[in-house]
Amino acid sequence: METWEFPLVLFTVLGQWAIGLALMITLIEYISPAKGNEASLKQLRIGGMAVLPLVALGLIFSVFHLGQPLSAVKALMNLGTSMLSMEILFFSIVGVLALVYSYMWWKTPEKPLRKAVGAVLSVVGLAAIVVTSKVYTLPARMAWDSWQTTAAFILTAILLGAVSVAFLLNKVEDEASQKAKKVMGWAIIGSVVLIVTVLALFAGTYGASTEQSAAVAATFSSGFFIARMVLGILLPVAFAAVFITGSKKKAYQAVAGVTLVGVVLGEVAGRILFYSSVMGQYPWF
């Protein structure tokens, strides 16, 4: 079997990125509103409009995981017990909310109702991420069957959302944006610390079973792990430090862009490891 599961890697990372982006924009709108600052609003608008394409791309990629892509709609037929059916339902709702949210940013960015839609999208989106993680909590697959899967997926959303908003607001220098960037900086640091903690706890499960040991060994011995550490952990920490400690709270725009791309690639590398460390062992018995 294909061990990278690349369509699923892209679906989960892009979907979680979109939800994290909506969550962080909404958070900023509530705790540090732009209050008529056109530059800040213009930047956040780009992020708000990007939510829909990210969700849409993720959903399109997910279909290519199927052996029968044209029958994808049948995946909704077992909502009673199948978490995969629930995941498709939740992401369909996220897709509709993302359509409304991005449309409001595009056509009516001045309307305050957008904040409420963003809040609903964030809550439903986080629930969708939890449901996604439950798809993989299979008793037969010990490496996935853990709260760590849920934590890792939510942390991906927070990290990608926070880095994206920090990138968008990088050039804006009003007081509200400075405060917003500092909040994003702490969100980045917090999520990175928790990601490292989850990885350390995963490493600690070595020896729990033959399959688990193989999954841990495959994860930490892979070149993807080094890529994830550098791009997904060290790079965003350095980026966040600029906003937390720097007096101007601003990075070179090119550096901010490279950081965003790097973090996305780092998360993709991490997700490849998530799938390949387990699927690479097929047949498990």
Added chain:
Amino acid sequence: MAKVGFYYDMQNCYGCKTCQVACKSEQKTAPAVSWRRVRDFDTDHPASHATLSMGCNHCENPECLKNCPTGAYTKLENGIVYQDHSQCIGCRMCTMACPYGVPQYDPEEGKVSKCSYCRERIEQGLQPACVESCPGGNIVAGDLEELKAKYQGVQELPGMPAAGITNPSILINPAKAFKK
């Protein structure tokens, strides 16, 4: 109503794989798919060689059925875990969820399939092809409760998935190396 199961005499099985070939011949499965597989089951201490023949265990709590997003799997009244192949969309959830690796994906067809306990043969009063073909009579099909009353056996051996996950309808007479 009786629930079907398999009794398998691992101690007497010498790994000829006739069951595997008979299954493939009967079901005409794709080259990449074997509904019944004979695995080597060796131990170092003591040094021993054994084989384990396994199709679907038609579990009491099948993970394939629970996780399939299209509802393609049904637990029939007679205990057979049956896949409606026309409903499969090739998502491979059942493949990931089954502890025993029973549902298998055929990349050519883009679908998963699995052992049906030779449902069509059973309905004609015949035995599953693997049972009928075994030269040693080491695979026995029948009502699981009757099999339990007639034979001594276990659901799980060292190196096998925990039986507690799905409660497989299987009774194994372990090879000597696994007997205490």
